[in-house]
Amino acid sequence: MAQPLPAATANSLLTFETIGRVLTVGLNRPAKRNALNDGIILEIERCFAALPEDIGAVVIHGIGDHFSAGLDLSELTERDATAGLMHSRMWHRVFDTIQHARIPVVAALKGAVIGGGLELACAAHIRVAEPSAYYALPEGQRGIFVGGGGSVRLPRLVGVARMADMMLTGRVYTAAEGVVHGFSQYLTEEGGALAKAIELAERVAQNAPLTNFAVMQALPLIAEASPQTGLMLEALMASVAQSDQEAKTRIRAFLDRKTAKVQPS
Ligand code: 1HE
Numbered sequence: 001m002a003q004p005l006p007a008a009t010a011n012s013l014l015t016f017e018t019i020g021r022v023l024t025v026g027l028n029r030p031a032k033r034n035a036l037n038d039g040i041i042l043e044i045e046r047c048f049a050a051l052p053e054d055i056g057a058v059v060i061h062g063i064g065d066h067f068s069a070g071l072d073l074s075e076l077t078e079r080d081a082t083a084g085l086m087h088s089r090m091w092h093r094v095f096d097t098i099q100h101a102r103i104p105v106v107a108a109l110k111g112a113v114i115g116g117g118l119e120l121a122c123a124a125h126i127r128v129a130e131p132s133a134y135y136a137l138p139e140g141q142r143g144i145f146v147g148g149g150g151s152v153r154l155p156r157l158v159g160v161a162r163m164a165d166m167m168l169t170g171r172v173y174t175a176a177e178g179v180v181h182g183f184s185q186y187l188t189e190e191g192g193a194l195a196k197a198i199e200l201a202e203r204v205a206q207n208a209p210l211t212n213f214a215v216m217q218a219l220p221l222i223a224e225a226s227p228q229t230g231l232m233l234e235a236l237m238a239s240v241a242q243s244d245q246e247a248k249t250r251i252r253a254f255l256d257r258k259t260a261k262v263q264p265s
Helices: 038-049 081-099 116-123 150-158 160-169 175-181 193-205 209-224 227-243 245-255
Strands: 014-019 022-027 057-062 105-109 112-114 126-129 134-136
Touching (some): 022 193, 038 081, 081 116, 105 116, 112 116, 126 193, 209 227
Parallel strands (some): 022 057, 057 105
Protein backbone atom coordinates (compact mmCIF):
# COMPACT_ATOMS: atom_id res chain seq x y z
CA MET A 1 0.00 0.00 0.00
CA ALA A 2 1.47 3.36 -1.03
CA GLN A 3 2.34 5.80 1.75
CA PRO A 4 0.90 9.33 1.45
CA LEU A 5 3.14 11.88 -0.24
CA PRO A 6 4.87 14.22 2.17
CA ALA A 7 3.11 17.56 2.54
CA ALA A 8 5.05 20.28 0.73
CA THR A 9 6.22 23.24 2.80
CA ALA A 10 7.93 26.45 1.73
CA ASN A 11 11.30 24.75 2.29
CA SER A 12 10.40 21.50 0.55
CA LEU A 13 12.86 20.31 -2.03
CA LEU A 14 9.93 19.10 -4.13
CA THR A 15 6.47 20.56 -4.72
CA PHE A 16 3.45 18.38 -5.50
CA GLU A 17 0.17 19.13 -7.20
CA THR A 18 -2.52 16.65 -8.13
CA ILE A 19 -4.49 17.50 -11.28
CA GLY A 20 -7.07 14.80 -11.91
CA ARG A 21 -5.05 11.60 -12.30
CA VAL A 22 -1.77 13.47 -12.90
CA LEU A 23 0.76 14.24 -10.17
CA THR A 24 3.13 17.12 -10.89
CA VAL A 25 6.46 17.04 -9.08
CA GLY A 26 8.44 20.28 -9.03
CA LEU A 27 12.19 20.47 -8.36
CA ASN A 28 12.18 23.28 -5.83
CA ARG A 29 15.63 24.88 -5.44
CA PRO A 30 15.22 27.79 -7.85
CA ALA A 31 17.86 29.91 -6.09
CA LYS A 32 20.37 27.14 -6.91
CA ARG A 33 18.89 26.60 -10.39
CA ASN A 34 17.46 23.31 -9.12
CA ALA A 35 20.94 21.81 -8.67
CA LEU A 36 20.45 18.22 -7.54
CA ASN A 37 21.78 17.65 -4.04
CA ASP A 38 21.45 14.36 -2.17
CA GLY A 39 18.34 15.64 -0.40
CA ILE A 40 16.40 16.30 -3.60
CA ILE A 41 17.46 12.96 -5.16
CA LEU A 42 16.28 11.06 -2.06
CA GLU A 43 13.01 13.06 -2.03
CA ILE A 44 12.44 11.99 -5.65
CA GLU A 45 12.96 8.38 -4.59
CA ARG A 46 10.49 8.77 -1.71
CA CYS A 47 7.94 10.36 -4.00
CA PHE A 48 8.09 7.56 -6.57
CA ALA A 49 7.89 4.93 -3.83
CA ALA A 50 4.74 6.61 -2.51
CA LEU A 51 2.78 7.26 -5.71
CA PRO A 52 -0.91 7.20 -4.81
CA GLU A 53 -2.86 4.35 -6.43
CA ASP A 54 -5.25 6.70 -8.25
CA ILE A 55 -2.45 8.59 -10.03
CA GLY A 56 -2.01 7.52 -13.67
CA ALA A 57 0.97 9.62 -14.80
CA VAL A 58 3.61 11.96 -13.35
CA VAL A 59 4.97 15.25 -14.68
CA ILE A 60 8.37 16.33 -13.39
CA HIS A 61 9.35 19.98 -13.87
CA GLY A 62 11.51 22.75 -12.45
CA ILE A 63 10.30 25.61 -10.25
CA GLY A 64 11.76 28.91 -11.51
CA ASP A 65 13.43 29.54 -14.85
CA HIS A 66 15.35 26.28 -15.16
CA PHE A 67 14.69 22.56 -15.16
CA SER A 68 17.99 21.73 -13.44
CA ALA A 69 21.65 22.84 -13.42
CA GLY A 70 22.68 19.23 -12.69
CA LEU A 71 24.67 17.77 -9.84
CA ASP A 72 25.07 20.09 -6.85
CA LEU A 73 28.79 20.71 -7.30
CA SER A 74 29.17 22.01 -3.74
CA GLU A 75 28.54 18.47 -2.44
CA LEU A 76 31.18 16.90 -4.66
CA THR A 77 34.38 18.51 -3.47
CA GLU A 78 34.98 16.29 -0.42
CA ARG A 79 34.04 12.94 -1.99
CA ASP A 80 36.70 10.24 -2.44
CA ALA A 81 36.56 7.48 -5.09
CA THR A 82 34.53 5.05 -2.98
CA ALA A 83 32.05 7.71 -1.92
CA GLY A 84 31.78 8.81 -5.57
CA LEU A 85 31.04 5.25 -6.68
CA MET A 86 28.33 4.86 -4.03
CA HIS A 87 26.89 8.27 -4.90
CA SER A 88 26.61 7.39 -8.58
CA ARG A 89 24.98 4.06 -7.72
CA MET A 90 22.49 5.92 -5.51
CA TRP A 91 21.53 8.14 -8.46
CA HIS A 92 21.23 5.03 -10.64
CA ARG A 93 18.85 3.47 -8.12
CA VAL A 94 16.65 6.57 -7.98
CA PHE A 95 16.59 7.22 -11.73
CA ASP A 96 15.82 3.51 -12.34
CA THR A 97 12.86 4.02 -10.00
CA ILE A 98 11.63 6.73 -12.38
CA GLN A 99 12.25 4.74 -15.55
CA HIS A 100 10.60 1.66 -14.06
CA ALA A 101 7.85 3.49 -12.20
CA ARG A 102 4.38 1.95 -12.14
CA ILE A 103 3.17 4.78 -14.39
CA PRO A 104 4.64 6.94 -17.17
CA VAL A 105 6.63 10.07 -16.40
CA VAL A 106 6.68 13.23 -18.55
CA ALA A 107 9.47 15.80 -18.09
CA ALA A 108 8.69 19.48 -18.78
CA LEU A 109 11.94 21.24 -19.72
CA LYS A 110 12.96 24.91 -19.71
CA GLY A 111 16.18 26.84 -19.21
CA ALA A 112 19.16 24.78 -18.06
CA VAL A 113 18.90 21.05 -18.64
CA ILE A 114 22.47 20.41 -17.69
CA GLY A 115 24.52 17.37 -16.64
CA GLY A 116 22.58 15.45 -14.01
CA GLY A 117 19.48 17.47 -14.92
CA LEU A 118 19.67 16.03 -18.43
CA GLU A 119 20.26 12.58 -16.94
CA LEU A 120 17.11 13.01 -14.85
CA ALA A 121 15.12 14.10 -17.92
CA CYS A 122 16.41 11.04 -19.80
CA ALA A 123 14.90 8.73 -17.15
CA ALA A 124 11.42 10.09 -18.00
CA HIS A 125 9.39 8.49 -20.77
CA ILE A 126 8.39 11.67 -22.63
CA ARG A 127 10.23 15.01 -22.71
CA VAL A 128 8.52 18.30 -23.57
CA ALA A 129 10.69 21.39 -24.05
CA GLU A 130 9.96 25.08 -24.44
CA PRO A 131 12.26 27.39 -26.44
CA SER A 132 14.34 28.51 -23.43
CA ALA A 133 15.52 24.92 -22.79
CA TYR A 134 19.12 24.08 -23.57
CA TYR A 135 21.08 20.89 -23.13
CA ALA A 136 24.69 20.69 -21.98
CA LEU A 137 27.15 18.24 -20.44
CA PRO A 138 29.93 20.40 -18.94
CA GLU A 139 31.45 17.38 -17.18
CA GLY A 140 34.57 17.74 -19.36
CA GLN A 141 35.15 21.31 -18.13
CA ARG A 142 34.50 20.27 -14.52
CA GLY A 143 36.87 17.28 -14.66
CA ILE A 144 34.18 14.72 -13.90
CA PHE A 145 32.06 12.18 -15.78
CA VAL A 146 28.33 11.61 -15.98
CA GLY A 147 27.17 9.48 -13.06
CA GLY A 148 23.39 9.46 -13.20
CA GLY A 149 22.92 6.95 -16.00
CA GLY A 150 23.60 9.51 -18.74
CA SER A 151 26.08 7.34 -20.63
CA VAL A 152 23.47 4.57 -20.80
CA ARG A 153 20.32 6.57 -21.52
CA LEU A 154 21.41 9.62 -23.53
CA PRO A 155 23.19 7.78 -26.39
CA ARG A 156 19.98 5.79 -26.92
CA LEU A 157 18.15 9.08 -27.47
CA VAL A 158 20.68 11.20 -29.39
CA GLY A 159 23.60 8.88 -30.32
CA VAL A 160 27.06 8.27 -28.85
CA ALA A 161 28.80 10.71 -31.23
CA ARG A 162 26.55 13.62 -30.22
CA MET A 163 27.02 12.91 -26.52
CA ALA A 164 30.79 12.56 -26.93
CA ASP A 165 30.91 15.92 -28.76
CA MET A 166 28.91 17.59 -25.96
CA MET A 167 31.24 16.22 -23.28
CA LEU A 168 34.47 16.88 -25.16
CA THR A 169 33.77 20.35 -26.58
CA GLY A 170 31.09 21.67 -24.23
CA ARG A 171 28.66 21.99 -27.15
CA VAL A 172 25.24 23.23 -26.09
CA TYR A 173 22.07 22.26 -27.97
CA THR A 174 19.09 24.58 -28.20
CA ALA A 175 15.52 23.45 -27.66
CA ALA A 176 14.86 23.75 -31.41
CA GLU A 177 17.86 21.54 -32.17
CA GLY A 178 16.94 19.23 -29.32
CA VAL A 179 13.56 18.29 -30.73
CA VAL A 180 15.18 17.38 -34.04
CA HIS A 181 17.94 15.30 -32.47
CA GLY A 182 15.84 13.41 -29.91
CA PHE A 183 16.51 15.28 -26.65
CA SER A 184 12.77 16.03 -26.50
CA GLN A 185 9.80 14.66 -28.40
CA TYR A 186 7.83 17.96 -28.19
CA LEU A 187 8.65 21.67 -28.49
CA THR A 188 6.06 24.18 -27.26
CA GLU A 189 5.82 27.96 -27.22
CA GLU A 190 7.66 29.85 -24.43
CA GLY A 191 6.16 29.05 -21.05
CA GLY A 192 4.14 26.17 -22.49
CA ALA A 193 6.10 23.06 -21.52
CA LEU A 194 4.39 22.35 -18.19
CA ALA A 195 0.86 22.76 -19.58
CA LYS A 196 1.67 20.57 -22.58
CA ALA A 197 3.30 17.95 -20.32
CA ILE A 198 0.19 17.87 -18.13
CA GLU A 199 -2.05 17.56 -21.20
CA LEU A 200 0.03 14.63 -22.47
CA ALA A 201 0.12 13.02 -19.03
CA GLU A 202 -3.67 13.25 -18.78
CA ARG A 203 -3.93 11.46 -22.13
CA VAL A 204 -1.39 8.81 -21.08
CA ALA A 205 -3.28 8.22 -17.82
CA GLN A 206 -6.38 7.24 -19.81
CA ASN A 207 -4.62 4.30 -21.48
CA ALA A 208 -5.09 0.75 -20.30
CA PRO A 209 -2.58 0.29 -17.43
CA LEU A 210 -1.27 -2.91 -19.01
CA THR A 211 -0.48 -1.14 -22.29
CA ASN A 212 1.41 1.58 -20.40
CA PHE A 213 3.25 -1.15 -18.48
CA ALA A 214 4.18 -2.90 -21.74
CA VAL A 215 5.44 0.33 -23.32
CA MET A 216 7.56 1.22 -20.29
CA GLN A 217 8.83 -2.23 -19.27
CA ALA A 218 8.72 -4.47 -22.34
CA LEU A 219 9.40 -2.11 -25.27
CA PRO A 220 12.91 -1.00 -24.12
CA LEU A 221 13.91 -4.65 -23.52
CA ILE A 222 12.52 -5.77 -26.87
CA ALA A 223 14.28 -2.92 -28.70
CA GLU A 224 17.63 -4.09 -27.30
CA ALA A 225 17.09 -7.83 -27.62
CA SER A 226 18.20 -9.93 -30.58
CA PRO A 227 15.48 -9.87 -33.27
CA GLN A 228 14.32 -13.42 -32.55
CA THR A 229 14.21 -12.87 -28.77
CA GLY A 230 12.48 -9.54 -29.35
CA LEU A 231 9.82 -11.06 -31.56
CA MET A 232 9.10 -13.76 -28.99
CA LEU A 233 8.91 -11.18 -26.17
CA GLU A 234 6.61 -9.07 -28.31
CA ALA A 235 4.31 -12.02 -28.99
CA LEU A 236 4.17 -12.87 -25.28
CA MET A 237 3.45 -9.26 -24.29
CA ALA A 238 0.83 -8.90 -27.03
CA SER A 239 -0.99 -12.03 -25.94
CA VAL A 240 -1.00 -10.95 -22.28
CA ALA A 241 -2.26 -7.44 -23.18
CA GLN A 242 -5.04 -8.60 -25.48
CA SER A 243 -6.30 -11.19 -23.01
CA ASP A 244 -6.82 -8.47 -20.39
CA GLN A 245 -10.47 -7.51 -19.77
CA GLU A 246 -9.58 -3.86 -20.31
CA ALA A 247 -8.55 -4.63 -23.91
CA LYS A 248 -11.75 -6.56 -24.56
CA THR A 249 -13.88 -3.71 -23.19
CA ARG A 250 -12.05 -1.06 -25.21
CA ILE A 251 -12.15 -3.02 -28.47
CA ARG A 252 -15.87 -3.78 -28.00
CA ALA A 253 -16.48 -0.04 -27.49
CA PHE A 254 -14.73 0.72 -30.79
CA LEU A 255 -16.64 -1.95 -32.71
CA ASP A 256 -19.90 -0.62 -31.24
CA ARG A 257 -18.90 2.93 -32.36
CA LYS A 258 -18.88 4.13 -28.75
CA THR A 259 -15.33 5.47 -28.69
CA ALA A 260 -13.27 8.02 -30.60
CA LYS A 261 -11.69 7.15 -33.97
CA VAL A 262 -8.08 8.00 -34.76
CA GLN A 263 -8.03 11.57 -36.13
CA PRO A 264 -5.33 13.01 -38.40
CA SER A 265 -3.43 15.78 -36.56
C1 1HE B 1 24.92 25.66 -8.39
C2 1HE B 1 24.87 24.87 -9.55
C3 1HE B 1 25.36 23.54 -9.46
C4 1HE B 1 24.07 26.80 -10.04
N1 1HE B 1 25.83 23.12 -8.27
N2 1HE B 1 25.40 25.19 -7.24
N3 1HE B 1 26.46 21.60 -13.61
C5 1HE B 1 27.09 22.69 -14.11
O1 1HE B 1 28.28 22.69 -14.32
C6 1HE B 1 26.23 23.91 -14.32
C7 1HE B 1 26.63 24.98 -13.35
N4 1HE B 1 25.71 26.12 -13.37
C8 1HE B 1 25.73 27.09 -14.33
O2 1HE B 1 26.45 27.00 -15.31
C9 1HE B 1 24.83 28.26 -14.09
O3 1HE B 1 24.53 28.34 -12.72
C10 1HE B 1 23.51 28.24 -14.91
C11 1HE B 1 23.84 28.43 -16.39
C12 1HE B 1 22.74 26.94 -14.71
C13 1HE B 1 22.57 29.37 -14.42
O4 1HE B 1 23.27 30.61 -14.47
P1 1HE B 1 22.69 31.87 -13.64
O5 1HE B 1 23.54 33.04 -14.01
O6 1HE B 1 21.23 31.96 -13.87
O7 1HE B 1 22.86 31.48 -12.08
P2 1HE B 1 24.20 31.46 -11.18
O8 1HE B 1 24.44 32.82 -10.63
O9 1HE B 1 25.34 30.83 -11.90
O10 1HE B 1 23.77 30.45 -10.03
C14 1HE B 1 22.85 30.80 -9.01
C15 1HE B 1 23.22 30.03 -7.77
O11 1HE B 1 23.06 28.63 -8.03
C16 1HE B 1 24.69 30.20 -7.40
O12 1HE B 1 24.77 30.09 -6.00
P3 1HE B 1 24.92 31.41 -5.07
O13 1HE B 1 24.91 30.87 -3.68
O14 1HE B 1 26.22 32.04 -5.49
O15 1HE B 1 23.73 32.27 -5.41
C17 1HE B 1 25.35 29.01 -8.03
O16 1HE B 1 26.55 28.63 -7.36
C18 1HE B 1 24.29 27.96 -7.80
N5 1HE B 1 24.42 26.84 -8.73
N6 1HE B 1 24.35 25.61 -10.55
C19 1HE B 1 25.84 23.93 -7.21
N7 1HE B 1 25.34 22.72 -10.49
C20 1HE B 1 25.68 12.45 -11.30
S1 1HE B 1 26.92 13.19 -12.16
C21 1HE B 1 26.26 14.61 -12.91
C22 1HE B 1 27.36 15.55 -13.24
C23 1HE B 1 26.86 16.93 -13.52
O17 1HE B 1 25.71 17.24 -13.38
S2 1HE B 1 28.05 18.01 -14.09
C24 1HE B 1 27.17 19.47 -14.43
C25 1HE B 1 27.10 20.40 -13.24
